[in-house]
Amino acid sequence: MAFGALIIGDEILSGRRSDKHLAKLIELLGARGLKLAWARYAGDDRAHLTETLQQSFATGDVVFSFGGIGATPDDHTRQSAAAALGVEIALHPEAEAEIRARFGAEVTPERLQMGTFPVGSTIIPNPYNRIPGFAIREHWFVPGFPQMAWPMVEWVLDTHYAHLHHAEDYVEQSITVWDAYEGQLIDLMREITVDFPDATLFSLPTLAGAGERRSLELGMKGTAARVAEAMARIKADISRRGHPWEERA
Secondary structure (H helix, E strand, O other): OOEEEEEEOHHHHHOOOOOOHHHHHHHHHHOOOOOEEEEEEEOOOHHHHHHHHHHHHHHOOEEEEEOOOOOOOOOOHHHHHHHHHOOOEEEOHHHHHHHHHHHHHHOOHHHHHHHEEEOOOEEEOOOOOOOOEEEEOOEEEEOOOHHHHHHHHHHHHHHHOHHHOOOOOOEEEEEEEEOOOHHHHHHHHHHHHHHOOOOEEEEEEOOOOOOOOOEEEEEEEEOHHHHHHHHHHHHHHHHHHOOOEEEOO
């Protein structure tokens, strides 16, 4: 089962705010032995967002969507999700109960608007202020505020996808190779790629500044046994070439 991310908001695309969700989602998935397959950014244009969600729903992937579920005129995620699925939006009874419990006598139609979701949705509890997110067709829509969104994502992962935690035999291992250019190791990379077609090699060079030491990260992704075998080959070859290296955490 693949996991995707959709991060929504004109403020992200304009640079008024920096996205923090992508790195955090990768962290939350990784802590559970899961990985992110793809990520997309989208602005608050309703037509474009509807098209983006139509494509996203068609994948069948588990998707975490961040932002745009408030009740202000610039929030279009709820309406776009409904349009993408061809359903109406309506006040969700559980969301209404949560909002009324949160605001009591101060509840307003505008606040209840935050509980209108595409018909067929379920709610995602919000431990921060009780204004829930919503889920439909393996898409989990949470607010843009990290203080709310991240605990909600954790709840989803632990409540609905616990059976997937650490279920896949998949690891990533790498070393830092010092004083080497990628070009010096291309032949090794080609050999490893040919000999380990069931695993994936990666190379991440750095640009050394003045007074800094040149290095690159060289590693493998795949099943634990094959990664261990490939990394042993890589380390032995790097040592034979005389390049110092060290394990990466």
